[in-house]
Every structure is written in C-alpha cells, then in structure tokens.
Amino acid sequence: xxxxxxxxxxxxxxxxxxxxxxxxxxxxxxxxxxxxxxxxxxxxxxxxxxxxxxxxxxxxxxxxxxxxxxxxxxxxxxxxxxxxxxxxxxxxxxxxxxxxxxxxxxxxxxxxxxxxxxxxxxxxxxxxxxxxxxxxxxxxxxxxxxxxxxxxxxxxxxxxxxxxxxxxxxxxxxxxxxxxxxxxxxxxxxxxxxxxxxxxxxxxxxxxx
Numbered sequence: 001x002x003x004x005x006x007x008x009x010x011x012x013x014x015x016x017x018x019x020x021x022x023x024x025x026x027x028x029x030x031x032x033x034x035x036x037x038x039x040x041x042x043x044x045x046x047x048x049x050x051x052x053x054x055x056x057x058x059x060x061x062x063x064x065x066x067x068x069x070x071x072x073x074x075x076x077x078x079x080x081x082x083x084x085x086x087x088x089x090x091x092x093x094x095x096x097x098x099x100x101x102x103x104x105x106x107x108x109x110x111x112x113x114x115x116x117x118x119x120x121x122x123x124x125x126x127x128x129x130x131x132x133x134x135x136x137x138x139x140x141x142x143x144x145x146x147x148x149x150x151x152x153x154x155x156x157x158x159x160x161x162x163x164x165x166x167x168x169x170x171x172x173x174x175x176x177x178x179x180x181x182x183x184x185x186x187x188x189x190x191x192x193x194x195x196x197x198x199x200x201x202x203x204x205x206x207x208x209x
C-alpha cells in the first residue's frame with residue numbers, strides 16, 4: 001500500500017514553524033519594542049517641555065526667582081535725585097552681597113583697636129575692608145554711624161543690619177557703593193549672624209539736630 005506523502009511543513013500532523021515565520025515574528029516583536037521605547041521618549045520630552053514652559057512663565061511673572069541673590073526692589077538702582085528726601089529716604093532697599101562692595105571702618109573714640117577688631121569680624125562675614133582708621137569724632141557719643149553716598153543706600157542698609165543701634169548719614173560727596181562705618185562709644189558688638197535680618201527694608205537715619 002502506498003503511503004500518502006507527508007507535507008514537509010508538518011511533523012506527525014503538527015505544523016513546523018519555518019525560518020521565514022520565525023523571522024516575521026522576531027521582526028514584529030522588534031517593531032513593538034521600538035514603538036514602546038519611542039513612546040516613552042516622546043512622553044519624557046513632552047514633560048520636560050511642559051516643566052520648562054511653567055518655570056519660564058513663573059520666572060517671567062516674578063513668582064519664581066532663579067538664583068540666591070536678592071532681587072533688587074524699588075530704589076536700589078535709583079540715583080539720589082529720584083529719591084524723595086535723599087538724606088533720609090523712605091524707600092525700600094535690599095540686603096546686598098557683603099563681597100560686592102567695600103567698607104572703611106573708623107574709630108571715633110579713644111578705645112584702642114576698636115576699628116581693627118570690628119573690621120576683622122566683618123571680614124569673617126565676607127565684607128571687603130578698604131581701610132581702618134580714626135576720625136569723625138563728632139559721632140563719638142553714638143553707637144555707630146553708617147555713611148554712604150547717592151549710590152550706596154542698599155550697601156548702607158547691609159552694614160546697618162550688622163550693628164544694632166547704628167544710624168545712617170547721607171554724604172553726597174561719597175561716590176560709588178563704598179560705605180563708612182564710624183564706631184562710637186556706645187558700640188559693643190555686631191549682631192549675631194543667626195539673628196541677622198537680610199530682608200528688604202528702610203534705613204534708620206540719624207536724628208536731626
């Protein structure tokens with residue numbers, strides 16, 4: 001009896017997966033994997049664009065402030081002639097980076113080493129000390145007097161915050177941002193750093209005589 005010839009693609013009735021079919025399956029799986037990977041990448045890119053857009057919007061509107069430096073407000077960059085009462089302005093000024101300007105420390109008293117010790121303490125806080133000297137003895141009975149010119153209001157505020165009880169004196173002859181700190185007999189010490197107020201504020205002016 002002659003046997004029917006078996007289909008070469010089957011073995012005992014079971015279909016044999018050929019090389020072409022295997023290649024097709026592998027290709028389909030590769031395409032699905034690539035598609036999933038592509039979808040993940042597109043999703044990440046979309047989220048990144050959205051976050052960047054939100055951050056830019058918040059920064060533009062002033063809700064989000066990038067960086068650690070204080071943002072200048074109100075009168076920091078205004079010349080004295082644009083500020084009401086330049087000798088004792090009521091404008092708000094921002095606390096400045098101590099390293100961004102110079103300070104001259106003066107001893108108005110007969111207490112030896114007062115200016116030098118205070119200058120060293122200010123250096124430890126990051127201030128640039130231009131000189132230590134004596135003078136301005138008319139302020140001897142004060143705690144301290146901070147002197148600055150038309151461009152030094154914010155810098156004067158920054159120094160004034162270091163010395164409790166210090167008073168601001170406007171000196172139109174002083175140019176740039178350099179500040180003088182004249183120490184009187186009432187001076188005892190700088191405010192403790194942990195209690196330092198770095199918020200924007202107004203200057204405490206010397207009482208008019």
